Amino acid sequence: MAGQTFGSFIMRKREERDHTLRGFARMLGISPVYLSNLEKDRRRDPADEIVDKIAVLLLMSRDEKTEMLDLLAKAKKKPAVASDLPEYINERDIVRVALRTAKDADATDEEWQEFIERLQKRIIRDDPPDSEGD
Numbered sequence: 001m002a003g004q005t006f007g008s009f010i011m012r013k014r015e016e017r018d019h020t021l022r023g024f025a026r027m028l029g030i031s032p033v034y035l036s037n038l039e040k041d042r043r044r045d046p047a048d049e050i051v052d053k054i055a056v057l058l059l060m061s062r063d064e065k066t067e068m069l070d071l072l073a074k075a076k077k078k079p080a081v082a083s084d085l086p087e088y089i090n091e092r093d094i095v096r097v098a099l100r101t102a103k104d105a106d107a108t109d110e111e112w113q114e115f116i117e118r119l120q121k122r123i124i125r126d127d128p129p130d131s132e133g134d
Contacts, residue, residue, distance in 0.1 A: 006071040007041040013058045013068075014039075027057055044075040048083055 014024050025035040028050060037043040046054075051072065055065040069082035081089065089095050102112070 004071060005041050006044070006068065006075045007039040009068055009071050010054055010058070011039040013054075013060065013064070017058055019058075024057070028053055041075065044072070044077070046072075051083065 014021070019027070021035055021039070022032045025032040028035065030050065034043065038046060051069070054060075055068065058064075060068065066082070066084070069084055073080040073082045089099070
């Protein structure tokens with residue numbers, strides 16, 4: 001993700017799927033000029049519906065969509081959080097407390113990684129692969 005922008009990310013993904021700018025804009029229901037402005041990072045304000053449609057049409061994995069949302073949040077002039085997170089953060093007091101505590105403690109990447117790995121193990125344990133198809 002280093003050096004990559006929201007615009008360069010969606011352009012690369014569009015080109016990987018062999019979509020022309022005009023054709024992809026038509027699929028999204030936006031003008032080619034607007035899509036070009038997004039890809040050149042001249043516009044940083046696409047509607048959530050457009051962003052979701054980009055992810056679907058480009059067949060993005062969950063990780064790719066997350067990366068795209070993070071890049072879009074970083075592109076905003078005012079500090080922003082990726083659009084898939086505010087509701088989760090605002091609905092759970094403990095999440096806000098945890099984030100502020102981590103901020104105050106200046107949590108290291110290693111500490112965050114340990115926390116993430118612990119949660120990922122739980123996801124795997126709670127959602128085992130389908131034994132019939134595997």
